[in-house]
Amino acid sequence: MAKATTTIRQSLNYQPQYAHYFAENAALFNRVVSFYFDCIQAHAGILALTNQEALTALERLTHATERHASPILPLDNIAPGIPAMFRRAAINAALGSARSFSSSLKKWRTRKEKHEAKQLRKSAKSRPFRERPPVAPRTWKKSAPFYAGLWKERQDHSIVLKVWTGSCWSWVKVRTLGRDLPADFEMQSPALVRRGAQWWLHTCIEKTFTAPPKIAGQVTNTETRICAVDLNINEHIAVCTVQTVEGTILATRFIGGGREIAGFRKCTLGRIARNRSQTGIIAENEQDNAALWAKIRHRDEALAHMVSARIVQFAASHGASILVFEHLGSLRPEKGRYSRRGNTKRAYWMKGRIFRYSKYKAWNAGGIITSRVNPRNTSRECHRCHGLVVRYNAGQPVTPKGGTAGYTPGAALVLCETCQMRDHADRNASLRIGQRLLERYQEPLKEKPHTAGRRGGRVSKETGVTRSQDAKRRSGPSTRQARQGDSNAHGTAQDALLKFPGNETCLQCHGPQRQAGPGVTPEAHSHHGANSEGNKCVACHMPQIAATIADVMVRSHTFNFISPSMTDKYGIPNPCTSCHQDKTTRWALDALDQWSNISPWRMAAR
Numbered sequence: 299m300a301k302a303t304t305t306i307r308q309s310l311n312y313q314p315q316y317a318h319y320f321a322e323n324a325a326l327f328n329r330v331v332s333f334y335f336d337c338i339q340a341h342a343g344i345l346a347l348t349n350q351e352a353l354t355a356l357e358r359l360t361h362a363t364e365r366h367a368s369p370i371l372p373l374d375n376i377a378p379g380i381p382a383m384f385r386r387a388a389i390n391a392a393l394g395s396a397r398s399f400s401s402s403l404k405k406w407r408t409r410k411e412k413h414e415a416k417q418l419r420k421s422a423k424s425r426p427f428r429e430r431p432p433v434a435p436r437t438w439k440k441s442a443p444f445y446a447g448l449w450k451e452r453q454d455h456s457i458v459l460k461v462w463t464g465s466c467w468s469w470v471k472v473r474t475l476g477r478d479l480p481a482d483f484e485m486q487s488p489a490l491v492r493r494g495a496q497w498w499l500h501t502c503i504e505k506t507f508t509a510p511p512k513i514a515g516q517v518t519n520t521e522t523r524i525c526a527v528d529l530n531i532n533e534h535i536a537v538c539t540v541q542t543v544e545g546t547i548l549a550t551r552f553i554g555g556g557r558e559i560a561g562f563r564k565c566t567l568g569r570i571a572r573n574r575s576q577t578g579i580i581a582e583n584e585q586d587n588a589a590l591w592a593k594i595r596h597r598d599e600a601l602a603h604m605v606s607a608r609i610v611q612f613a614a615s616h617g618a619s620i621l622v623f624e625h626l627g628s629l630r631p632e633k634g635r636y637s638r639r640g641n642t643k644r645a646y647w648m649k650g651r652i653f654r655y656s657k658y659k660a661w662n663a664g665g666i667i668t669s670r671v672n673p674r675n676t677s678r679e680c681h682r683c684h685g686l687v688v689r690y691n692a693g694q695p696v697t698p699k700g701g702t703a704g705y706t707p708g709a710a711l712v713l714c715e716t717c718q719m720r721d722h723a724d725r726n727a728s729l730r731i732g733q734r735l736l737e738r739y740q741e742p743l744k745e746k747p748h749t750a751g752r753r754g755g756r757v758s759k760e761t762g763v764t765r766s767q768d769a770k771r772r773s774g775p776s777t778r779q780a781r782q783g784d785s786n787a788h789g790t791a792q793d794a795l796l797k798f799p800g801n802e803t804c805l806q807c808h809g810p811q812r813q814a815g816p817g818v819t820p821e822a823h824s825h826h827g828a829n830s831e832g833n834k835c836v837a838c839h840m841p842q843i844a845a846t847i848a849d850v851m852v853r854s855h856t857f858n859f860i861s862p863s864m865t866d867k868y869g870i871p872n873p874c875t876s877c878h879q880d881k882t883t884r885w886a887l888d889a890l891d892q893w894s895n896i897s898p899w900r901m902a903a904r
């Protein structure tokens with residue numbers, strides 16, 4: 299079984315004198331906790347017991363009953379007539395503190411012994427062990443929980459609490475403001491918590507449900523849906539897409555508001571900068587412009603909560619059971635004024651926040667699992683064919699003047715020149731993020747774990763996304779590499795651009811059972827050996843017959859088979875004799891005639 303817990307925080311509406319009662323109640327609680335803490339310290343054996351046994355033992359030590367009329371350390375010395383549940387809450391709190399203190403003391407002792415043993419062995423220059431031992435808590439600031447029996451009549455907007463008023467135990471009724479308790483959660487003990495001058499009621503709630511299967515188990519089920527999220531620092535803070543394991547895209551949502559928050563931050567950071575310039579020197583260790591900083595912080599916090607809630611709501615409404623983000627790239631400091639740098643930094647922090655909040659919200663929403671994938675090239679690759687895309691702005695030519703198709707960092711639209719896919723850049727990235735998670739499980743070890751820190755020449759996602767190797771090279775592939783292109787799986791010298799080696803890229807779609815694929819194995823179809831050059835799909839369907847500069851031949855994108863007879867007719871090169879250079883076209887045509895699965899009529903017609 300899996301558990302989801304969350305805390306409902308409700309602000310309270312009460313009569314003014316109650317604030318005094320609550321303070322008295324908390325003070326008494328802390329006195330009792332402190333008393334029990336000392337009790338436990340005096341009776342070291344207690345910590346060896348389980349919590350339940352320790353509770354019984356401590357009550358026997360301190361609480362007078364008919365059978366034990368005179369306990370050794372009577373609690374009545376602190377305050378008479380403490381309710382049993384108040385006492386138990388205090389005992390549990392004290393036990394928690396004592397266990398934590400005892401374990402840190404134990405660790406400190408081990409470190410000390412280790413140090414001393416080392417000194418003995420060295421014997422030369424002895425260095426004393428300088429680390430101070432942990433100290434027991436000297437002040438207690440625990441919030442008083444209300445166990446069953448200390449509260450009653452809990453309704454949507456009110457609760458009756460039993461508190462120590464400073465002179466007697468009394469029931470007080472308070473109104474609770476804020477959100478209601480969700481119905482399907484189990485409620486734990488509420489606690490009175492002080493925030494500034496105001497008292498709040500915190501209630502921990504818990505839900506148990508059957509644990510969802512691990513991601514590896516879920517992706518094998520075709521019913522599984524994945525919600526992928528691309529977080530940005532521009533207008534669309536989050537772009538979410540839901541897709542099935544097989545890749546069918548079901549829904550998309552753009553969550554905006556980025557421009558508004560950026561404008562607000564720009565204003566406020568500018569005001570802070572102006573204030574600072576007027577003040578001159580800022581005192582060290584003193585927060586300047588505290589109210590303005592708080593304003594920024596609260597707006598960021600509120601927006602992160604809102605965006606994460608919407609992401610989770612979107613995922614849940616489309617039945618997604620996995621939420622995928624990308625790992626945060628490294629933040630590159632941006633040049634510019636103070637307010638601009640501060641703004642970018644906060645927008646970047648926002649991404650981390652949204653991830654953290656979404657993670658727990660998704661889990662609480664019924665066990666949606668959150669995962670992260672490598673962010674490399676998610677905005678650069680086409681979600682349909684995984685080739686590199688062109689990124690451009692609306693109204694802008696896809697191909698800039700006088701140059702080849704380019705990549706405008708941060709532009710809104712993408713075009714894949716290979717498969718003519720056109721889409722919104724962030725939506726494309728979001729889809730790639732989802733696919734990357736699936737790829738991880740379909741092909742283990744394909745994706746390397748994300749490593750922190752920048753790699754050479756890497757541009758952060760905010761400024762322009764990673765550039766591929768060939769994009770970085772100014773001059774393009776050299777003719778030598780281009781000529782040796784046939785040593786590669788694909789036509790170009792950039793083997794790395796392909797997602798899969800050899801024929802696998804083609805066979806993804808043109809498999810035996812798929813559209814226009816060979817009905818037999820590649821070897822039977824090509825009549826060439828399994829690992830030979832001639833067995834490659836590209837050898838015949840994308841032959842190196844397209845002339846470029848001088849005598850360099852590159853792969854043609856004809857996809858049709860160029861028969862040797864076309865060489866005789868039109869003088870264009872054909873794949874057979876460009877490979878078998880010592881043979882004639884007649885020899886090639888005779889060989890083709892022997893291939894029983896190829897229609898001689900089709901060959902002759904060409």
Ligand SMILES: [Zn+2]
Binds near residue numbers: 684
């Ligand atoms: Zn494409």
